[in-house]
Amino acid sequence: MRRILFLVAAMALIAAACSSGSEKDPLIGIRASSDPAVGDNRLLFAVHEVDGTRRGGPDEAVSVVASPLDSPDTEFVGEATFTWVVPDAIGLYLVSIPFDRPGIWQIDFTISTGEPTDPFLVDIQARPRSTAIGEVAPLIGTPTIPATPLEDLTTDNDPLTTMYQVSLDTALTNGRKSVVIFATPAFCTSAACGPMLEQTKAMAARYPSVDFLHIEVYEGFNDPGFAPDVDHLAPAVVAFGLPSEPWVFVIDERGVVIGRFDGVLGEGEVEDLLDE
């Protein structure tokens, strides 16, 4: 009998070891920025319950305290803005933090509901995988209309033709500012492509002195047997070293990147750079 009791107790212990969690688990933050680096000064993150349930919304205010792990006394405080990636469906928090040094940063956040939260870590790279702020943007020629039919240049159902009239290498050397969006509405690996492209198109109408270019992530998408794979990545996407999509780059009159934004555009982020 004792052996049976021992066996039952052992199995109960194992079951307990296999499971975890409680009703009072704190909320967790998950970094959504795909290539955070010194100088980007923006952080996208999601808030989840520990069971994976997405939290957050316009009515749930979030405050952030960020500090490098190797210098915990250095703290930056910011109010995160809830930003819809897909309107009324998917949203993330966006906060501006002056990431002034590479390394692991701890992000503590509080939410207006008063629920407990766990801090999360972000590895800020000294240099990003993709073209960085302050670097000269890669001079890559991109196909344009009318030499290439518009339907072979974009998967956007309602394209703005002016975004396909100037090759990237021309735009970067013509002495005008440029806004370049890499997105593929039809084959997007992120639901954010369509909304971000629509935001960019709306801006184009307000800034006639700026070149707005849309570059599809994949080429040959109308070819028979096309697949959105590595073999079909557009040369400009490879040259910029994009880790994800969509991305918007703001480039100054000298062809130098002055802003880079992945996933979602916060209110005024691009406009502030164009107005300078």
Added chain:
Amino acid sequence: MLRIVRTLMAVAAVAIGVSACSGLPGSEGDVVGIVTEVTGDLTAIESFVVLDTAGDSHKFTPVDGMTVMGSPASHLRDHVVSGEPVRVIYHKGPNGELVADDVTHAGDSHTGD
């Protein structure tokens, strides 16, 4: 003799319980959860992390050519943004690392998005 047999049975039962909890090298399994981290770029994903519904994190290396519902493995980044859970079918490599064989949207079949 009977005592020895009972003892061996008890040890075997505990061993089975432990292996069911931790998995053995080469064994297969699946994990359902949200994607919390993706390392790599549009050309290749080096690793990704899934937080299961119990709050445990699992780091996976994708097997060569792994796709996500027919999309490139970089589609996993969409799940970081959307928070939509995934199901990862994996096996354990020789050093105990988790190698992802297939990823589907949790609750979906393999028929597409």
